Amino acid sequence: MKLLYFAWLRAKIGIAEETVELPAGVATVGALLDWLKRRGPGFADAFRDASVVRVAVNHTYVPWDHPIKADDEVALFPPVTGG
Amino acid sequence: MKLLYFAWLRAKIGIAEETVELPAGVATVGALLDWLKRRGPGFADAFRDASVVRVAVNHTYVPWDHPIKADDEVALFPPVTGG
């Protein structure tokens, strides 16, 4: 799965994108966030308050219960600030 | 007095501007219109329906009872059509 991070999420995590093997049992966006949070201090800091995290799967905004698959592109970012 | 005619008023009268000696007794815009109407067939045609004639004295729209003086610039024209 391809993961993309933007704005201060990217800054806190320290990378802009990565490709990960999805662990068994991580089948939704919500589960992905819970798993990401436990990957280290940068991740824990970035995802501490999930209410300010927006998620897009394959370029479409999705809710927390949206299913995810191994070949998805999942982007995680703060609320957009507009142009 | 300087008189200016615009659009189809100018076309009917045949001139764009002229300088006239104001006859005695012509003291308002309304009186001026009555006098102009009698100056010839072109004028009679142009001013037949006074309700479609607009008048500006020294660049300001004025009503029929507005006083006029010998050194005024009086413009007569149809309702504007906008740009």
Added chain:
Amino acid sequence: MIRVQREDFDVGAEIDRLSRGRHGVGGIVSFVGVVRGAAGGEPIGAMTLEHYPGMTEKLLAEIEAEARQRWPLEDALVIHRYGRLEPGERIVLVVTASAHRQAAFEACEFLVDWLKTKAPFWKLEETPSGPRWVEAQASDDQATKRWVAE
């Protein structure tokens, strides 16, 4: 600023000029009016815009001052052409610059509405059956009535 001129104008250069060196400008709204080549499926020929030099400038300056009074504008510009114009040619440019986009939009639309209905121009259209003076719009007549004792 207002200008009444026969020549065409450079839209990009005029818009640039309104924002350059003004730190408070966040948005610039512009309207370019062009002579349409068709209306309701019928082709339209060229037209000639006649105006009253001196009075046109005076009324345009008044309405521009009103717009600046009603909205917080950093700057505003109205350029209106006169003379013979072919379909596709630019007739009018209105530009408003403000810190706030809503003010810029409202002021620009206000100026354009006024110009399109009340600006002191008369249009002579070239039609297949010869030249024809365009009739005033109802909105002009209404607006003008308060000035005229009939």
Added chain:
Amino acid sequence: MIRVQREDFDVGAEIDRLSRGRHGVGGIVSFVGVVRGAAGGEPIGAMTLEHYPGMTEKLLAEIEAEARQRWPLEDALVIHRYGRLEPGERIVLVVTASAHRQAAFEACEFLVDWLKTKAPFWKLEETPSGPRWVEAQASDDQATKRWVAE
């Protein structure tokens, strides 16, 4: 048409392009957004606009299609820049062309409002105390809420 690009754009040329050869166009409304140099008396430094390539284009194309559906437009254009921008630099251009000036004004303002609040950009401002991520506006949060189960 929509474009997301790092480079500046030529406002006059883009506006020209939207009307050239289109006989039905009577009015072209444009909005140019520029980086302000000050707000509330305080100077503003440069800022960097980050975006999500691919998703930005998709959302911009969707909102442009919606504008074309809601208003009778002859054409529409949105250009949005990203990257580092100094005060006074152009950020965004929206142009709408229509036979009817009101449609052009409404569609342009609709697109600009969407871009200014919901376009997928994140702003990093350079301040005297270091870089600072701009907070989302309330309107964005509201609009986004329906997408997010919290």
